[in-house]
Amino acid sequence: MEPEAPDSRKRPLETPPEVVCTKRSNTGEEGEYFLKVLIPSYAAGSIIGKGGQTIVQLQKETGATIKLSKSKDFYPGTTERVCLVQGTAEALNAVHSFIAEKVREIPQAMTKPEVVNILQPQTTMNPDRAKQAKLIVPNSTAGLIIGKGGATVKAVMEQSGAWVQLSQKPEGINLQERVVTVSGEPEQVHKAVSAIVQKVQEDPQSSSCLNISYANVAGPVANSNPTGSPYASPADV
Secondary structure (H helix, E strand, C coil), X not given: CCCCCCCCCCCCCCCCCCCCCCCCCCCCCCCCEEEEEEEEHHHHHHHHCHHHHXXXXXXXXXXXXXXXXXXXXXXXXXXXXXXXXXXXXXXHHHHHHHHHHHHHCCCHHHHCHHHHHXXXXXXXXXXXXXXXXXXXXXXXHHHHHHCHHHHHHHHHHHHHCCEEEECCCCCCCCCCEEEEEEECCHHXXXXXXXXXXXXXXXXXXXXXXXXXXXXXCCCCCCCCCCCCCCCCCHHHC
């Protein structure tokens, strides 16, 4: 049975029963920020560690507070868990680098579709997932990442060498967030994610959605694997 993330030693983050986004300051205590990361099911165990030891050690080393959704509580439209990280910009980048490393460590069995389909059909995944980072940001932060006419996201891609895409806004439900998918080699992804964290710092409403559970979300949701343009049109921001 996969372990759950232990409670942090810091003041616990409250998880509202429903997905509710509210206007609030973008910082927590002492200039801390918040970042949501999607975690593939296959990587969750190695991030948490036996008895929660790994995630506890990661919190000690980075000074961040880390919470994960429960093992079957996935982000809508995916089979991935939600990780909420609270800390300084440096801590957010450090935690994400650790998560990205674990995501790249795909279990060998998962490279054999016939084995996956028989034993763990729910873990069937895109083989490119290991080279991707998936972040969840409020619509307001997404607008800053895209920039006027897509200028900002173009600059991020040019400077980092990574490919950055944003999911479309979900229709029919009140979900004020979008998924940012960053693809590339480890160093490219790291540079792009660091640039995105900078936009999180700049957005006064970047901490407006701090829930990790989406169990109450029903209906169609924009897929976390966006297609088409790497950035939304200005009218979609």
